[in-house]
Amino acid sequence: MTLRVLTVDDSRTILAMLHHTLSNAGFEVLQAEDGKQGLDMLKAQDVDVVITDINMPVMDGIEFIKNVRATGQHNSLPILILTTETSQDKRDQGKAAGGTGWIVKPFDPEKLISVIHRVVH
Amino acid sequence: MSDLDDFKATYFDECSELLTELEEQFAVIEEGERGADRLNAVFRAIHSIKGGAGAFGFSALVGFAHAYETLLDYVRDGRVELTDDVVVLCIRANDIVADHVNAAQSGEALPVDYGAEEKARFDALARGETGGDDDADADGEMMDDFDIDFTPVMVNLGGSMAEGEAPVEDVFESAPMAAAEGQWEIRFTPHRALYARANDPLLLFRELAALGTMSVRAVLGDVPPLSDFEPFAVYCSWEITLVSPGLSEVSIREVFEFVDGDCDIIIAQAGMVPSLADIGFDISEAPAPAVADAEPDLSSLLALTEEEVANPQEPVAPLADFIPEPPAGPVGAQDSFEEAPVLSFAALAEEIMPAAPPPAPKPPVAKAAPAAGGGESEEGGGRSVGVQSIRVDLDKVDRVVNMVGELVITQSMLTQQMDETLRARYTELVRGLEVLAQTTRGLQDSVMAIRAQPVKSVFSRMPRLVRELATKTSKKIKLETIGENTEIDKTVIEQLSDPLTHMIRNSADHGIEIPEKRLASGKSETGTIRLSAEQAGGNILIIVEDDGGGINRERVLQVARDKGVVAPDVNPTDEQIDQLIFAPGFSTASEVSDISGRGVGMDVVLSNIKKIGGSVHVRSWTGKGTRMTLRLPLTLAVLDVMLVKVGDSPYVVPLSSIVETMQCSRASFERVPSGGRVLQVRGEYVQVIDLGQRFGLATQVQETDQFVVLCETEGSQKVALVVDDIIGQQQVVIKSLEENFERVEGIAGGTILGDGNVALIVDVQGLRTTHLHQNAA
Numbered sequence: 001m002t003l004r005v006l007t008v009d010d011s012r013t014i015l016a017m018l019h020h021t022l023s024n025a026g027f028e029v030l031q032a033e034d035g036k037q038g039l040d041m042l043k044a045q046d047v048d049v050v051i052t053d054i055n056m057p058v059m060d061g062i063e064f065i066k067n068v069r070a071t072g073q074h075n076s077l078p079i080l081i082l083t084t085e086t087s088q089d090k091r092d093q094g095k096a097a098g099g100t101g102w103i104v105k106p107f108d109p110e111k112l113i114s115v116i117h118r119v120v121h
Numbered sequence: 122m123s124d125l126d127d128f129k130a131t132y133f134d135e136c137s138e139l140l141t142e143l144e145e146q147f148a149v150i151e152e153g154e155r156g157a158d159r160l161n162a163v164f165r166a167i168h169s170i171k172g173g174a175g176a177f178g179f180s181a182l183v184g185f186a187h188a189y190e191t192l193l194d195y196v197r198d199g200r201v202e203l204t205d206d207v208v209v210l211c212i213r214a215n216d217i218v219a220d221h222v223n224a225a226q227s228g229e230a231l232p233v234d235y236g237a238e239e240k241a242r243f244d245a246l247a248r249g250e251t252g253g254d255d256d257a258d259a260d261g262e263m264m265d266d267f268d269i270d271f272t273p274v275m276v277n278l279g280g281s282m283a284e285g286e287a288p289v290e291d292v293f294e295s296a297p298m299a300a301a302e303g304q305w306e307i308r309f310t311p312h313r314a315l316y317a318r319a320n321d322p323l324l325l326f327r328e329l330a331a332l333g334t335m336s337v338r339a340v341l342g343d344v345p346p347l348s349d350f351e352p353f354a355v356y357c358s359w360e361i362t363l364v365s366p367g368l369s370e371v372s373i374r375e376v377f378e379f380v381d382g383d384c385d386i387i388i389a390q391a392g393m394v395p396s397l398a399d400i401g402f403d404i405s406e407a408p409a410p411a412v413a414d415a416e417p418d419l420s421s422l423l424a425l426t427e428e429e430v431a432n433p434q435e436p437v438a439p440l441a442d443f444i445p446e447p448p449a450g451p452v453g454a455q456d457s458f459e460e461a462p463v464l465s466f467a468a469l470a471e472e473i474m475p476a477a478p479p480p481a482p483k484p485p486v487a488k489a490a491p492a493a494g495g496g497e498s499e500e501g502g503g504r505s506v507g508v509q510s511i512r513v514d515l516d517k518v519d520r521v522v523n524m525v526g527e528l529v530i531t532q533s534m535l536t537q538q539m540d541e542t543l544r545a546r547y548t549e550l551v552r553g554l555e556v557l558a559q560t561t562r563g564l565q566d567s568v569m570a571i572r573a574q575p576v577k578s579v580f581s582r583m584p585r586l587v588r589e590l591a592t593k594t595s596k597k598i599k600l601e602t603i604g605e606n607t608e609i610d611k612t613v614i615e616q617l618s619d620p621l622t623h624m625i626r627n628s629a630d631h632g633i634e635i636p637e638k639r640l641a642s643g644k645s646e647t648g649t650i651r652l653s654a655e656q657a658g659g660n661i662l663i664i665v666e667d668d669g670g671g672i673n674r675e676r677v678l679q680v681a682r683d684k685g686v687v688a689p690d691v692n693p694t695d696e697q698i699d700q701l702i703f704a705p706g707f708s709t710a711s712e713v714s715d716i717s718g719r720g721v722g723m724d725v726v727l728s729n730i731k732k733i734g735g736s737v738h739v740r741s742w743t744g745k746g747t748r749m750t751l752r753l754p755l756t757l758a759v760l761d762v763m764l765v766k767v768g769d770s771p772y773v774v775p776l777s778s779i780v781e782t783m784q785c786s787r788a789s790f791e792r793v794p795s796g797g798r799v800l801q802v803r804g805e806y807v808q809v810i811d812l813g814q815r816f817g818l819a820t821q822v823q824e825t826d827q828f829v830v831l832c833e834t835e836g837s838q839k840v841a842l843v844v845d846d847i848i849g850q851q852q853v854v855i856k857s858l859e860e861n862f863e864r865v866e867g868i869a870g871g872t873i874l875g876d877g878n879v880a881l882i883v884d885v886q887g888l889r890t891t892h893l894h895q896n897a898a
Contacts, residue, residue, distance in 0.1 A: 016128055076319050078320075079318075095383075098318050101320075
């Protein structure tokens with residue numbers, strides 16, 4: 001079964017790289033440029049895992065995760081936080097909001113895939 | 122690798138947008154507006170630039186951007202005050218980031234310490250020092266932090282590990298905690314938060330199982346009597362035995378990385394510690410007795426559930442989902458601890474599954490619902506959300522624009538071929554052609570709108586230029602921009618940057634005075650250059666205005682005379698003198714500085730602008746300032762023209778410059794002493810240029826049968842062109858004469874008409890200027 005990943009990032013570069021890496025690994029990739037778009041897409045489609053940036057315009061990643069969890073529809077949806085912050089605070093904020101795990105940018109393709117498999121059945 | 126190149130191209134595109142955004146944000150921040158939104162936008166821009174840079178291994182850029190970002194973060198949360206000094210530093214930092222991006226793009230290396238001074242100041246500020254010039258050794262602490270903190274890893278899109286990656290694994294393997302025995306006991310007690318964040322014990326076990334041979338026992342001792350049972354509380358924990366030679370605690374902890382803080386983890390090496398009790402495990406909660414206690418409860422729970430299920434009014438349905446199988450849990454748990462049954466991973470999965478769900482409001486149901494409900498709307502609904510724009514390769518748009526251009530020509534050719542006889546005969550065809558003309562026009566407008574871009578992309582490069590010029594000239598200069606959302610064809614925009622740069626250099630260098638002089642003449646110390654764009658009919662006006670000293674006409678005239686640009690006996694008007702700065706060969710050499718005088722004068726501006734069908738006009742007020750106006754066509758693709766005949770040749774006059782036409786027989790010409798003619802139009806005297814005479818074409822047409830085309834040039838100056846006949850109006854595609862032949866005075870370019878004939882495009886402004894010189898000579 002093809003797993004569907006929703007990628008949320010305001011950087012086209014990162015979205016493009018995620019798309020490349022994930023589709024090469026056999027995932028179906030959806031893209032959103034901010035949290036608001038991400039939420040809208042989740043309303044319309046079912047996804048298996050979400051990868052989201054934190055710093056985004058309109059709705060940032062933290063708000064996005066909170067909103068996703070608040071819907072009550074996606075309690076078991078793994079949400080991975082994309083962050084360049086190796087410092088703990090962004091990660092903690094993301095986790096507190098309901099994030100499942102995180103991926104540190106710049107990501108290695110294999111690492112990215114393995115992290116996804118860590119949180120997806 | 123081509124994929125990587127694609128990503129890089131995307132990245133540099135994105136960088137240029139982000140850098141533009143930075144300029145814009147700081148233009149407003151500089152004005153004093155320092156809202157959180159702006160700071161967030163600035164932070165995001167730098168953050169994104171850094172993120173991409175990391176992916177491509179642009180480490181110098183990453184290093185600088187990281188330091189800058191840290192400062193911005195501090196500013197954002199108020200730890201560092203955003204004083205004017207900090208704003209100036211940030212603006213400088215933007216320039217440095219831009220230079221780093223450019224260097225990365227071109228592959229050139231910047232000096233190793235490029236931006237080091239600014240970086241040191243970021244650190245000083247972040248440490249709470251306001252100064253920062255005096256601590257050369259400030260590089261220390263934070264700098265080192267960055268190096269440790271942020272090590273860019275080159276992305277290898279080929280799929281194989283990046284080179285630096287393998288050793289990381291080694292580090293873990295060889296960690297000092299590694300145990301020779303390799304048998305570990307793990308006690309794992311998830312909290313509710315673990316489930317709330319969509320982490321799943323089963324997945325953790327799967328990962329652990331990959332590390333070695335594993336056995337897992339569910340501990341259900343904490344399950345309370347039914348009276349105290351909370352449906353969403355977490356009662357289950359697990360004991361795990363993991364055997365693998367050389368397995369380190371670090372590797373095990375890594376598995377639990379994401380759930381750190383959301384569970385209790387006790388990891389102990391078997392043999393090194395006698396029992397879990399010794400490492401602080403509360404033996405009073407030891408599983409064996411607890412399980413014994415729990416079992417009756419569970420049985421009663423089970424029994425009760427069956428009862429309740431039989432009686433569906435009671436809201437216990439969720440329990441029924443997981444209760445039927447739990448006996449497997451207690452069985453395992455009962456045997457637990459001393460004699461753990463070793464389960465295969467597959468068996469484990471089956472066993473854990475029913476036990477795991479109870480705590481979380483876990484939801485095969487929740488997941489299935491949207492799948493079923495949302496499935497239908499998926500195709501349509503999902504894609505329509507949030508997609509308001511698409512990115513199209515510029516080449517494709519250009520191709521469409523060119524094809525539409527050809528279509529327009531073909532259409533006008535068809536119209537032209539319809540002579541009166543045909544028109545009378547085929548009325549339907551004529552109507553069809555009219556509709557075609559209209560539709561073609563509409564199509565052309567729509568296509569041009571696709572390629573139109575706000576002038577912002579050019580304007581945004583100017584603040585930096587002005588800053589640098591101000592520094593170099595020791596002047597204080599402020600740049601104001603107006604109308605930056607005005608849209609022009611992309612091809613025009615591309616040609617705009619150089620002329621605009623020249624004009625602004627000229628204003629900063631020659632226009633704006635030094636602060637002392639400004640103060641002495643009662644002006645504010647800071648000079649202003651105003652850059653504005655507006656649409657006027659079929660043209661875009663780009664205006665560069667300064668409040669400097671104005672053009673030094675005496676000097677300009679002197680230089681022009683010395684260089685033979687103006688004959689000694691001619692006394693041009695002030696306005697004509699102002700225009701002289703654009704005259705070919707004119708450059709106030711004695712004033713050449715390293716700013717304006719870079720080997721090219723303002724005449725280059727003029728010729729560049731002419732090349733794209735535009736014109737330049739300058740107006741100056743002594744002591745008050747200078748205004749230079751660029752008039753540009755909205756598009757380069759197609760020009761609306763009036764087709765006229767001079768001698769036997771067709772000429773075209775841009776429609777945008779034509780005010781009116783009249784028959785010569787009705788015009789009132791007057792001779793002037795110099796031998797030329799002027800035309801009186803509603804009380805105004807207008808210079809007359811006979812195109813036949815001007816271009817040396819013999820004409821058989823009686824003067825009374827000729828026509829006058831009244832044109833308006835820059836600065837509302839009018840000029841009357843005398844032509845032999847007016848043929849009609851049409852659209853043409855401009856072809857450069859300079860590229861295909863050479864520059865001709867009075868001619869702006871050539872075009873191919875619908876019937877295949879070549880016609881020259883009259884350069885009205887140029888004619889007027891050269892006429893002045895000719896008369897002078």
